[in-house]
Amino acid sequence: MQLVVDNSKNKNIIDSIDQRLIASIQNGLPISDRPYAEIANQLELSEKEVIDRISNLRETGFIKRFGVVVRHHELGYKENAMIVWDIPDNLVHSIADKIKSYPFITLCYRRARQLPEWQYNLYCMIHGKSRNEVMLLLNEMLNNNNWHNYTYDVLFSKRRFKQSAANYISK
Amino acid sequence: MNEIDRNIINHMQNDFPVCETPFAVMAEQLNLDEEVLIKHVQALLDDGTLSRFGPLYNIEKLGGKYCLVAMSVPQHDIESVIEVVNSYPEVAHNYERDHDFNIWFVLAAETISEIEDVLAKIETKTSYKTYDMPKLDEFYVGLKFDV
Numbered sequence: 001m002q003l004v005v006d007n008s009k010n011k012n013i014i015d016s017i018d019q020r021l022i023a024s025i026q027n028g029l030p031i032s033d034r035p036y037a038e039i040a041n042q043l044e045l046s047e048k049e050v051i052d053r054i055s056n057l058r059e060t061g062f063i064k065r066f067g068v069v070v071r072h073h074e075l076g077y078k079e080n081a082m083i084v085w086d087i088p089d090n091l092v093h094s095i096a097d098k099i100k101s102y103p104f105i106t107l108c109y110r111r112a113r114q115l116p117e118w119q120y121n122l123y124c125m126i127h128g129k130s131r132n133e134v135m136l137l138l139n140e141m142l143n144n145n146n147w148h149n150y151t152y153d154v155l156f157s158k159r160r161f162k163q164s165a166a167n168y169i170s171k
Numbered sequence: 172m173n174e175i176d177r178n179i180i181n182h183m184q185n186d187f188p189v190c191e192t193p194f195a196v197m198a199e200q201l202n203l204d205e206e207v208l209i210k211h212v213q214a215l216l217d218d219g220t221l222s223r224f225g226p227l228y229n230i231e232k233l234g235g236k237y238c239l240v241a242m243s244v245p246q247h248d249i250e251s252v253i254e255v256v257n258s259y260p261e262v263a264h265n266y267e268r269d270h271d272f273n274i275w276f277v278l279a280a281e282t283i284s285e286i287e288d289v290l291a292k293i294e295t296k297t298s299y300k301t302y303d304m305p306k307l308d309e310f311y312v313g314l315k316f317d318v
Contacts, residue, residue, distance in 0.1 A: 014233070022226075022228065022233065025225050025226055026225070026226070026228070027223065027225070028216075028223050028224050028225040029187075029224055029225045031209055031212055031213045031216070031224065032194075032209065033192055033194055033195065033205060033209065034191065034192065035193065035194075036189070036191065036193070037191070047191065051189050051190060051191070054189050054226075055189045057226075058189065061229055061232060062228060062229055062232055062233060063226040063227065063228060063229070064227045064228065064229050064312060065184065065185050065226070065227040065312075066185065066186065066187045066189075066225070066226050066227070067183045067184045067185050067186065067187040067224070068179065068180060068183045068184055068187075068212065068215070068221050068223075068224050069184075069221060069222050069223040069224065069225075069227065070180055070184070070220065070221055070222070071219060071220060071221065071222045074219060074220050075180070075220065080266075082268065082275070092308070093308075093310075096308070096310040096311075097310070099310070099311075100310050100311035105311065106312075107311060107312055108309075108310040108311040109306050109307075109308065109309055109310065110306070110307045110308035110310070111239065111304045111305060111306055111307060112304065112305045112307055114302045114303075114304065117243075117302070118241070118272070118302060118304070121307075153270065155268040155269060155270045155272070155275070156268060156269045157266045157267070157268055157269075158266075158267040158268060158269055158273075159266070159267040160264065160265070160266050160267075161253060161256075161257050161264070161265040161266070161267075
């Protein structure tokens with residue numbers, strides 16, 4: 001069968017072939033010298049088409065990262081602290097810009113408050129080898145920016161129950 | 172952990188090549204033989220240092236729904252609530268944290284209604300409230316770990 005590749009296709013729209021491709025690699029790539037050829041075989045596509053489509057998914061941001069996914073706990077990063085802040089809405093962007101410039105910050109999100117029980121709207125994560133290390137890093141950030149006036153809270157993880165790639169894409 | 176494994180972890184978390192022989196290209200950058208690199212990646216997966224090798228998707232962009240949910244549960248009920256939460260396959264991960272809001276889990280599903288459905292079931296089974304913390308802006312997702 002001759003596959004017709006429509007080059008006028010809007011790169012930001014995924015089609016049914018992309019969906020099959022996305023589902024087939026969601027749990028991992030084959031570990032072999034020609035991984036994309038193996039995927040192509042399973043999906044009855046050409047190797048070139050698989051390569052082109054994965055490249056496009058990366059360029060357009062459907063794939064955020066592409067490579068090895070580590071279990072941070074196993075690497076000695078046993079402590080992770082979620083730091084939550086109550087920041088005036090008009091300052092969230094500028095403060096987030098500063099937070100994310102620190103190399104030890106692994107995530108930074110703005111989330112909706114859940115008033116009255118939950119006043120916090122800015123979240124960031126610091127992973128470290130000990131609680132002490134995490135607190136030193138956090139204090140460094142607070143001191144450098146004079147952020148002690150903002151209400152914040154530190155939530156260290158005590159136990160972790162699941163860390164799996166959720167299978168949200170049906171095959 | 173040896174030098175080769177350390178190099179793999181530090182240099183292969185983001186830009187795995189997309190070409191006919193990606194391991195050969197990567198191996199050259201890391202100054203290794205292709206065969207050696209493949210063996211080491213497989214071994215790191217087998218021993219659990221790596222959870223996966225492949226893509227990290229932008230779920231929202233793919234049309235899926237993803238939400239962070241918190242619960243505040245008294246210590247005497249925490250084990251049973253955790254058991255209920257973990258029983259749903261939509262729960263991607265779940266952390267107990269040192270705080271009044273002590274249970275934090277991520278739900279991933281294809282639609283919002285599936286997420287609402289799971290949350291309603293958890294509330295009924297545990298009789299504790301779930302707090303959905305919807306994401307408004309994503310400023311940074313590094314999640315890169317150096318060893």
